[in-house]
Amino acid sequence: MEIVRATDKEITTIVRLALKLWPEADSDEHTQEYKELMQHSEAVVFLSRDADTFVGFAQCQLRTDYVEGTENSPVGYLEGIFVEDTYRRKGIAKQLLAACEDWARQQGCTEFGSDVEIQNLDSLRFHLKNGFHEANRIICLAKKL
DSSP states (O other): OOEEOOGGGGGHHHHHHHHHHOSSOHHHHHHHHHHHHEEEEEEEEEEEEEETTTEEEEEEEEEESSOTTTTSSSSSEEEEEOOOOGTOOOOOOOOHHHHHHHHHHHOSSSEEEEEOOOOOOHHHHHHHHHTTTOOOOOOOOOOOO
């Protein structure tokens, strides 16, 4: 298994994986988002490759706004992480996270954040197992005016 930093050439692969993590957006939305993201020095995507097949990805960015539970800025932030079902429980997500953390350190970060949806217990367990601590719980509300 190899972890590589994604380039513009892998946008189709990133979109394929991102649609599995965030299916509420369509392919065109993801494609546009990742084309823009790949141009910013404050963001990076890592891919996990098994031979010629990409089986997972992690997206991280620098956040300069307040990040729950942190004291410094910027903070490295795990925006999303996904590994194909058949490749799970093999340490791939941990390797992807480590690549993101190393990148954030190289950007001068001393803290790293993330979030999970309240019902996503698998993601919460992954984060807690990999050194994160729960900083806060909130329920976001909205209404149309």
